Structure formats: C-alpha cells, structure tokens
Amino acid sequence: MLDSPNxxxxxxxxxxWPHLSxxxxxxxxxxxxxxxxxxxxxLHSRDSECLGLILLKSGALxxxxxxxxxxxxxxxxxxPGEACVLSASCVISAITFxxxxxxxxxxxxxxxxxxxxxxLAKENIHVECWSYRTATERFSDVIWAMQxxxxxxxxxxxxxxxxxxxxxxxxxxxxITHEQAARYIGSAREVVTRMLRYFSEEGIVALSxxxxxxxxxxxxxxxxxx
Amino acid sequence: MLDSPNxxxxxxxxxxWPHLSxxxxxxxxxxxxxxxxxxxxxLHSRDSECLGLILLKSGALxxxxxxxxxxxxxxxxxxPGEACVLSASCVISAITFxxxxxxxxxxxxxxxxxxxxxxLAKENIHVECWSYRTATERFSDVIWAMQxxxxxxxxxxxxxxxxxxxxxxxxxxxxITHEQAARYIGSAREVVTRMLRYFSEEGIVALSxxxxxxxxxxxxxxxxxx
Numbered sequence: 384m385l386d387s388p389n390x391x392x393x394x395x396x397x398x399x400w401p402h403l404s405x406x407x408x409x410x411x412x413x414x415x416x417x418x419x420x421x422x423x424x425x426l427h428s429r430d431s432e433c434l435g436l437i438l439l440k441s442g443a444l445x446x447x448x449x450x451x452x453x454x455x456x457x458x459x460x461x462x463p464g465e466a467c468v469l470s471a472s473c474v475i476s477a478i479t480f481x482x483x484x485x486x487x488x489x490x491x492x493x494x495x496x497x498x499x500x501x502x503l504a505k506e507n508i509h510v511e512c513w514s515y516r517t518a519t520e521r522f523s524d525v526i527w528a529m530q531x532x533x534x535x536x537x538x539x540x541x542x543x544x545x546x547x548x549x550x551x552x553x554x555x556x557x558x559i560t561h562e563q564a565a566r567y568i569g570s571a572r573e574v575v576t577r578m579l580r581y582f583s584e585e586g587i588v589a590l591s592x593x594x595x596x597x598x599x600x601x602x603x604x605x606x607x608x609x
Numbered sequence: 610m611l612d613s614p615n616x617x618x619x620x621x622x623x624x625x626w627p628h629l630s631x632x633x634x635x636x637x638x639x640x641x642x643x644x645x646x647x648x649x650x651x652l653h654s655r656d657s658e659c660l661g662l663i664l665l666k667s668g669a670l671x672x673x674x675x676x677x678x679x680x681x682x683x684x685x686x687x688x689p690g691e692a693c694v695l696s697a698s699c700v701i702s703a704i705t706f707x708x709x710x711x712x713x714x715x716x717x718x719x720x721x722x723x724x725x726x727x728x729l730a731k732e733n734i735h736v737e738c739w740s741y742r743t744a745t746e747r748f749s750d751v752i753w754a755m756q757x758x759x760x761x762x763x764x765x766x767x768x769x770x771x772x773x774x775x776x777x778x779x780x781x782x783x784x785i786t787h788e789q790a791a792r793y794i795g796s797a798r799e800v801v802t803r804m805l806r807y808f809s810e811e812g813i814v815a816l817s818x819x820x821x822x823x824x825x826x827x828x829x830x831x832x833x834x835x
C-alpha cells in the first residue's frame with residue numbers, strides 16, 4: 384500500500400483516477416508497486432514477460448527497437464509523470480509489437496501489474512480510452528523519430544540531438560559519449576565521431592574525455608535547420 | 610443521405626455505431642458523404658486541409674511519409690472496411706503529425722467531415738475510444754514497417770514484398786513496376802532493379818515488360834526468412 388504522498392503522485396499521474404469507482408481506486412492503490420531500477424537496467428524486452436503499466440516517478444526511460452544483429456533504434460524517452468502502456472502490450476490487443484525499455488538514469492516507477500491494469504481497462508471505459516490515447520501520443524513520438532531518422536541528413540540529426548540535450552539539461556557541457564549519441568540518432572559510433580570531429584574543427588563544439596561542449600549554438604541551430 | 614445498403618455498410622464499418630444515440634446516428638448518416646477517387650489521386654497531404662474520418666468502401670489507400678526531397682516511406686495500406694483516423698488528425702490532439710494518403714486503385718469512401726467526427730468524439734466516449742484504438746492499431750502497422758525497413762536486408766525485404774503481393778493477388782504474375790516495388794520497400798529503383806536482376810539470374814523470378822513472375826516460391830520464402 385502506498386503512503387499518502389505517493390498516493391497523491393499516483394493520482395496525479397494516472398489521469399483517469401477521478402473516473403474510477405471507490406473499489407477500483409482501492410484496487411489500484413493496493414496494487415501499485417514502487418520499483419527502483421539502476422541506471423542501465425533493462426526493464427522490458429521482446430522476450431520478457433509483460434511488465435504492466437509504468438508510471439514514471441523519477442529518472443528517465445528509453446524505449447527502442449532492437450534488431451537481431453544488435454542495432455538499436457530509439458523510439459522515445461520518458462521523464463517523471465509520464466506513463467508507458469507499451470510495457471503492458473500483452474493486455475492491449477491493438478498493440479501487436481514489443482519494445483525494449485531501459486533505465487537511462489537511476490529510476491523509480493509505480494508499476495501496476497498487467498492483470499490489474501487489464502481488469503481496470505475492461506471494467507472502465509475511461510481507463511481503456513486513456514490507454515489508447517497514451518499509445519496514440521507515443522505513435523506521434525515514433526513518427527517524429529522516424530522522420531528524423533529517415534529523412535534528415537546526419538549532420539542535421541546530430542545538431543538537433545545536441546540542441547535537445549542542451550535544452551533538457553540546461554548546460555552547454557553535455558555528459559554523453561559518442562556511443563550514446565550514435566544510439567539516440569540511430570547511427571554508428573564511427574559516423575558520429577567523424578561528424579563531431581568536423582563540428583570541433585569548425586569551432587562549433589569542443590570535445591573532451593568528459594563529453595561534448597557546445598561553443599557555437601547559433602551555427603548548431605543553422606545546421607539543425609531551426 | 611445514404612440509401613439503405615450504404616447505411617448498412619456504414620454501420621458495419623463504424624463499430625461504435627450501436628453506442629450512438631438516435632440523434633448521433635442521424636447526424637452521422639446525414640453527414641457521411643460518398644466520395645470516389647481515381648487511382649493515383651492524392652486524398653490528403655501535409656499541406657491540405659483536414660479531410661475527416663475515412664471509412665473505405667472499395668479500392669485501396671496507401672499512407673506514407675514524404676521527405677522534402679521527395680522520398681517516400683510507406684507506413685501501411687488499407688482495404689475495404691478499414692477506417693483511417695489520421696486523415697482527421699486536426700481533431701485528435703494526441704496525433705501531432707500528418708501523413709500523405711493516395712488512392713492506389715479506383716477507390717470509394719464514406720467521408721465524415723472533421724467537424725462532425727469531432728463533435729461525435731466529444732459527446733460520446735465510445736467514439737473517442739474507438740478513434741484512439743484505431744490509431745493504436747496503425748501504430749502497430751507502422752512499427753512493423755519500421756522494423757522491415759531498418760532491420761531487414763534489402764533482398765529479404767524484396768522477397769517479403771513479392772510474397773505479400775502474391776498472397777494479396779493470388780497470382781504468380783505480378784503487375785508491378787520496379788519503381789512501385791522500390792516505393793513499397795522504401796528503397797531506390799536502381800537498387801530494386803539490381804536485386805531483381807539477381808533474382809532473375811538465379812531463376813527465382815522472370816522479368817518482363819508487364820511485370821514480375823514468381824518462378825521459385827520456395828527459394829523466395831527462404832530469402833524472406835519464413
């Protein structure tokens with residue numbers, strides 16, 4: 384059972400809450416587990432059992448596709464307050480695929496088991512509707528990622544990624560490896576390293592062991608096409 | 610106003626129909642227009658106005674993304690009885706992207722204007738829920754297409770496409786151009802032509818002016834990894 388600050392968070396994050404009956408609210412509150420994951424942990428994969436509904440309390444999750452030869456395509460990332468229904472795909476018949484989900488930072492979630500979530504969605508059309516709406520929002524994220532990946536030039540994708548990271552962290556100094564950057568933009572590390580070296584020679588970024596420092600945001604914006 | 614055979618079709622295709630009030634049923638029946646499109650017509654694009662809800666009566670529609678330099682990525686195709694809500698994205702806030710939709714054959718649809726569809730979805734949670742579920746099903750189609758495109762080798766993608774076409778038409782003789790095949794598998798015509806020439810030299814297909822004939826289905830299945 385959640386304590387009252389955590390229950391308040393759960394109510395805020397799970398927007399159909401006001402539409403639940405008292406019995407349904409009790410079922411959810413009693414069955415929402417708090418789970419912590421260390422940075423780098425894989426929460427959900429194509430081969431794992433259906434995890435259930437995730438409501439993200441703190442940290443960050445990355446959702447991606449994985450090919451048989453180990454290539455990854457990042458679909459979207461989630462932060463505190465966001466919900467993930469793809470981890471409950473086994474109980475949503477309209478979702479016929481499985482994604483991989485990793486903790487990008489130390490992460491804490493509320494986890495509602497697939498069976499409890501399924502019974503709420505079956506009994507309460509507001510829950511069902513919310514789960515499809517949440518999936519549809521992710522659909523929009525994925526189409527955006529697809530357009531980035533398929534249609535933008537590599538330098539543009541990298542510039543957009545660096546600017547996004549700067550906006551997310553509020554820092555010019557980004558603590559990311561070339562490997563991570565490559566993963567986010569769906570490319571190979573060698574390609575990213577080559578492109579970063581070019582950005583560095585042009586005075587757009589400075590490279591160091593600790594990461595990448597943005598020196599010329601205006602030129603980065605121009606490359607990003609913003 | 611639709612005649613009674615067409616009204617019966619509309620009711621069958623629009624699954625929330627039994628949940629509509631009499632007034633809502635009348636609103637829908639009075640506002641569902643029958644529209645015909647010639648093969649090759651563009652119904653909806655990123656720049657066009659919001660078309661509304663499409664219920665496909667006959668023919669075939671193809672949904673795709675289009676890059677600024679004219680490259681296309683096929684997301685999915687629709688046949689009779691299927692619904693398209695992406696063409697009503699302006700009234701579904703969770704959908705933040707726009708797709709292009711073409712008639713692949715002479716096509717007839719029931720079209721419900723965006724404003725009528727929006728008022729039904731606002732008044733009736735079953736309609737709202739159905740529109741998100743329909744979008745979520747398309748999300749599944751798009752993830753499938755993405756996996757095909759990003760992770761499969763080109764020969765495998767082409768083999769899968771040829772087998773899918775054979776299954777769809779029931780014919781070994783496929784009336785498709787290399788240009789069309791390239792579009793469906795998200796590749797360049799030159800790449801497809803090269804691969805088809807290889808398939809032809811191996812005795813897997815025969816190429817002619819009229820199209821592509823499948824000669825050795827077993828080997829095509831082996832390449833497709835089925």
